[in-house]
Amino acid sequence: MEPKLTTESRLLPILEQLQQREPIFHHPEFGTARADFEAMTELDFWEVGASGSRYSREYVLDVLEERYRQPFEDDWQTSDFHCREIAADNYLLTYTLQQGRRKTRRATLWRHTVQGWKIVYHQGTVVAD
Template identity: 35%
Template sequence: MSGTDAPADAALAAELEMLERALHAPAVRADRERLAALLDEDFSEIGSSGCCYDREAALAELPLERAQVQIESEQYAVSLLTQDLAQVRYRSRYHLDGQPQGWVLRSSLWRRHAQGWRVVFHQGTPEAR
C-alpha cells in the first residue's frame, strides 16, 4: 500500500463505525470491562475541551458520566492507513438532559490486534460556527 490513505472496504467501514458507535452507548460507557476491551493499551485522547486523557483516565471517568448524556453522530468516513491501522472521522454532539450541544469533529485511530480492533487515539475539535 502506498503512503496515502485509502477508503476502507464496506465491511471494514461498517465494523469500525459499529465499534465507534459502541463507545457512544451508555451501557458500554458505564461498563469498565467493555470499555477496556475497546481501548488499546496505548490509548490517548485530546478531548474537545482541549484536555488530554490516557487509558486509565478514560476508564476511570467514562463510567461516572451522567446517564442522561446521549451522543448523536453522523457523516462517518473510514480510511485504511495501513493493513492494521484505520482512521474513523465523523461529527457528533452530546444531548444533555435533552438539549443538543454544539457539533464536534472527531477522528479516531483504530489498531488491529489478533483479537480485533481497538481504538488507540481519539481527538475531538469543536466545529467552526
C-alpha cells in the same frame, strides 16, 4: 473549502463495523464496565478532548467507570463517516458528532487485532459557529 471524503469500496465493510462503535464508549451493547473499556483500548491509548486537553487511558477509564455507575441520558447523532486505512490493520475513522447544540468533528484510530477492534487514539474538535 472542505475536502470530498470518499471511503474506498474495499473498506466499506470496515467502515460499517466501526460506525457501529462510534461514538466510542457510548454503546452499552459493547459493555459498560471498566474491564469492557479496557478490552476496547490499546494499553497506550490516549485522547485529546474537544477542550484541547490530553487524557491518559487511566483517566478516561476512571471517568467512564464513574459515568456508568448511574443511568444517564445519552442523546447524540453521528454523520459524515469516512474510513481510511493508514497501515496494515490500522484505520482512521472520522465523523461529525452532534450532541444537543454542540457539534464536534471526531477522529479515532482503530486497530484490528486477534482480540477484535481496539482504539489506539481519539480526538474531538469543536466546530465553531
